Every structure is written in C-alpha cells, then in structure tokens.
Amino acid sequence: MSRSYGRYALLRAAQALIVILLAYVGTFLVISVLPGDPITNMLRDPQNGLTDDEIQQVVAHYGLDKPVVIQLILSLGRFVTGDLGFSLQSNLPVSQLLGDALPSTLTLAGTALLLSVVIAVVIAYGVQYLPSRWARGVLRSVPSLFLSVPNFVVGLILIEIFAFRLHVFTTIDPDSAAATLFAALTLAIPVSAPLAEVLIANLDHESRQEYALVARSRGLSQARLFARHLVKPSMLPAVAMIALIVGELLGGAVITETIFGRDGLGTVVQKAVTSQDVPVLQAVVSLAAVVFVTVNLLADLASPLLDPRLDARPRRKAAPERDATPERELEVSA
Amino acid sequence: MTSLTGLVTPTERIRAAGRSAVRVPPTVAAAAVVIVVVLLWSLVPWLFTSYDPTVGDTAEKLTAPSGAHWFGTDHLGRDVFARVVYGTASSVTSALVAVSIGLVVGSIIGLASGFLRGAVDVVLGRVVDVLLAIPSFLLAVVIVSSLGFQTINAAIATGVSAIAIFARLMRAEVLRARGSVFVEASYLQGGNRLHALLGHVLPNTYTSVVALAVLQFGTSILVIASLAFLGYGDPPPASDWGLLVASGKSYATAPWLIYAPALVIVITVLSVNRISTWLRRTQ
DSSP states (O other): OHHHHHHHHHHHHHHHHHHHHHHHHHHHHHHHHSSSOHHHHHHHOGGGOOOHHHHHHHHHHHTTTSOHHHHHHHHHHHHHTTOOOBOTTTOSBHHHHHHHHHHHHHHHHHHHHHHHHHHHHHHHHHHHHOSOHHHHHHHHTHHHHHHHSOHHHHHHHHIIIIIIISOSSOTTSTTSHHHHHHHHHHHHHHHHHHHHHHHHHHHHHHTTSHHHHHHHHTTOOHHHHIIIIIHHHHHHHHHTTHHHHHHHHHHHHHHHHHHHTOOSHHHHHHHHHHTTOHHHHHHHHHHHHHHHHHHHHHHHHHHHHHSGGGOSSOOTTOOHHHHHOHHHHHHHHO | OOOTTOOOOHHHHHHHHHHHHHOOOHHHHHHHHHHHHHHHHHHOGGGTOSSOSSOOOGGGTTOOOOSSSTTOBOTTOOBHHHHHHHHHHHHHHHHHHHHHHHHHHHHHHHHHHHHHOHHHHHHHHHHHHHHHHSOHHHHHHHHHHHHOSOHHHHHHHHHHHHHHHHHHHHHHHHHHHHTSHHHHHHHHTTOOHHHIIIIIIHHHHHHHHHHHHHHHHHHHHHHHHHHHHTTOSOOTTOOOHHHHHHHHTTOTTOTHHHHHHHHHHHHHHHHHHHHHHHHHHTO
16 A cells, blocks of 8 residues: 555655746746846946847847747756856856855754754743743743744844854854854744744643653653653654745845855845846745755655654554545645 | 523623623733834824934934933934834835735635635645745745835735735635535525625635734734845835844944834734734634
8 A cells, every 4th residue: 555655755746846847937937027127137237347249148048039938938948957047247157156155054054943943842841841830921922022023133133242242253254153053043043933832732732642641650750751752742743844944944044144244045145136136046046946845845755654643554553444544644634 | 691592682792792802911902002002103103203213413423222312313313213113104004015915815816716626726726835835035035126126015025925825824714614504504595606705705714814914914024124124125214124223233332223123123023923813812
C-alpha cells in the first residue's frame, strides 16, 4: 500500500511545480504589465549612460519590442533552463549576485530559525509551568506583544542598546558572530510568536492526555515530562508551519539586513527595488517561491511519516478504522 | 421568560445583548480607548497639539521629551508629538485601504471557490496558492516597486499581499456554512442558489471574517510602516509612522526620535490585536 503514498507524493510534487511556474508568471506580469515599465524607464534614464547599442542589446535580449506574451515565453524559457539573466545595474549574472548573497542570508535565517524555536519553547514551558500565576499571565501576553512590534523597531532598539551603549557588538562589522546573533534575534522575535501560540495550545492539550498523567504517576518531574514526552507531540503540528516561517524569514531579511548593514539577499532586493533592477527582482521573488513551495512540499510529505496517525501505509498495530480510510486521511492533511 | 416554543422575545434579546456588553474585559476596554484616540488623531489632529508638524524652531532642535514637547523635537526643531499625530491620518487610511482590498477581493475569491466548487475552485485555488507562495512582504515590495513609491501604492501592495489569507478563510467558512442544515432547508423551501448564498451562507461567515479584518488592520499598519521605513512611501515632510522611525535613526544622540513613534505603532497594533482576539473568542 506504500504505492498510495508514492502517488500522493508525486501528485503533490507536480502541484508544487505548477505553483512555482505560476508564481514566476505572476511576478513577471506584476513587474511588466503594471503602469510604469521599469526596464524602459531605467534604459531611458540618462544617469545610466547607456549607449544606443547597449540599449538595443537589452531590448533584443528581453524582447522588449515584442508583445508581452512573447516576452513572457522568452523569460519563462530562460528561467526553466536556469538562466536568470543579467543585472541591469551591475551587468553581473543574476545567479552570481544571488550566489554571493546567499550564504550570508542562510546564516542569518538559520540562526533566526533556531532562536525562534528556542524562544517559543521557553515561552510555552513558562506559560505552562511557572509557579507564579502573575508571571504566567505576563508570559502569556508576550507572543501578542512580539506580533505587534515592527521588525525594524526591534532591530533599532537592539542596536541602540547593545551596540551603542553596551558595546557588545559594532555595526561596522556586521558579519561578526555577535552582530549576526543580534540580527538573527531581530528576525526571530516576530517569527517566534505564532510558533509559541501553537506550542502553548498543543502543550495545554497534550498535558491533559492520559499518557501524561501516567508519566506523572510514575514519578517523572515536570521538566523531564516536558522534555521526554510533551515536546515532540506539541511540536508536530508546528511542522506544518515551517514553510510559513521560512517565508516570513525571507521577507523579514529585507528589513533586518538593511538595518544591520549585512550583504545578503534582503539587501540585494532593497538595492534592486531602488534601482528598478527587474531581472534581479524577478529572480529573487522566484527563488523565494521555489524555497517556500519546496519547504511546504517537504513538510507535507514528512508529516505522514512523522505522525503515524496520518500515515498512508497501514501500521502493524494501528487501529482498524485508521487502516480502512488511509486515502481520506491523506486528503485531509493535504 | 422563555416561551414554550423556545423563541426568544425581542426584549429578551436586547437584555441578553446588554448583559454580554457589560462583560467587556478591562484590557479590551483600554484597547478600544486607544483605537478611538488614534482615530481622532487621524480625523482632527489639530485638537491634540498646538504645534505645526512641518514648521520647527531650529533653536530648539533635538531637545529631549519634556512638558512642552512630549516626544521631544527633531533635527529641525519640529515637535515629534505633532508629527506623530498629523502622520496618523496617512498611516490609518492606508491600513484601511489595504484591509478593504484584501477583504473585498479575497472574499469574492473565497466565496466563488467555496460556493461554486468544481473548475472555479481549482483555478482560484491555484491563484491563492501562488499568492501564498511568495512571502507577503516580498510581494508587497515588488508590487510597490512596480507601481511607484507612494503611500497609496504601499497600501495597495499590502492589500494585494493579504488577499490570499482572506480568500482561504472565506472559502473554509463558506464550505462550513454550505453543508449546514439551514442551507439545505432553504433549498428544500425552493430557494435558489443566489438566495442561499446571500441570505444564509454569507451572513454566517461574518464573525470570523470581521475578526480577521481587524487583525489584518494591525498587520497592515506594520507592513505599511515597514515599507515607509524602507522609503517606499511618500517622502518627507510626510510623517507616516514608519518614516518617522526611519528618519529618527540617523540621530544616535536622540533615541526618542525612534522610541516615540515606535511606541505609538506598538500600542496601536497591540490594541487592534487585542480587540481581534476578543471578537474571535466571543463569536
């Protein structure tokens, strides 16, 4: 019966591919159909000092003298073969620009992801187990506070306190470990809020289950019960959120990298927007869509494997009614 | 006083409404006060400050918050409180524009795909998938860069990036209402599809959609402030909240230029979120 899981996986992968291509088309249309054609504006801008020959070259490359549909097909064809074009600003290949910026953003986003999970777990644990009712109440309102503070304010406050007053890091060296940590914290705070909300709700649910009662009756301390039995089932539903979180991290990187002066994808976006560098913008947005859709796909494919109740394959000791409707279970999760 | 048939008389209904209206938690009441003040700032800013938001006294530049200048003054000696109050209208209006776009377009998409199902659902579902696949802030940035750097365009961009969320919620709500007994009863009584849609399905989606709209109002304020912070909104002397923080960050010796507008943003969004949570829980 693992054939049904295979079919499900294939179907989801095909769906993901379609969404990526449609996202590319959508971005292309937003950039080229809306009023104010950036490429032409940028070509005509005398500041860029392009000769007529160069303008002709660019026009021919993007097919700007042809209808939008032809431009789209040209552009889509290049994207499918992995050709992202050249930056209008620096004339470098877009793939090189993105490749140079990627490591910095990956470090930042990876650290931020880790931090946000830690923050969320600490908040959820505190809300469940802190001895003082008052402290629990205060901690309970932290996620909604995190959701209400703009990213750039968090960054500026951290810089103001830890760089300017306490000199823990300097903004002159944005790639140092300390500066990276604070930049990641800036990015992690708004991301940790929804994660903490989900954890709090699940933890509340799980700790009322009978297995938790049994574990407690065996004499397990609260901390060990939490670490050994409750964290895993409470985290599982959060796996479904991972794609949303990755999207949030990529979007937040634009602001965070600008504030901390890091040279990552976010800064590339910010510069591309300022100089109307269309190929770069198109590439970054498509890349973001590819990442989001892939992560989403992996999360969807992994959840039946992580949570046996959603599994397509019959388990040896699974409850009979689960076995009877594996297909429907999957449809619900999809 | 419940009658035998279990019907509730109008007077009873009013009394019940009165009883539940009294049970407003204090934090929600405080949040409502904040929202009212913010709305008044955007409608009649001149009632709240005697200073001009664009003209300053350079002799008093970069002074710390005091009795005369609650939020201090900026590099041109302008009163920061006045700039925040006068900037409210633009920040609030653009958030309202953004929510309206997301609400109207998203609801139509969700309504159509949930009610018509079939091919319409499949096509619109992919549209929503695509909108969700691009990180919403990145989407907003691309749209505003294509439309041009103005606050109204930032609002439109924010609205478009919120369409998918509304569409998804609306579709789920329509599917839920569609399967219920009262819709079936409406069909049995000879009601047509349009009647069922407008008379029975739509009213039942109301509460959760309104709660989301309120929540999105807060989120929109944050997104628009972020776009303004990056310089994608109206340029100075406009005083959008995000722009105020952005221009304040150049003056390390005057942290109130950051903290004062930031505090206003945080308190406003916190209040909006509190009201949204309360609406969702009391439905």
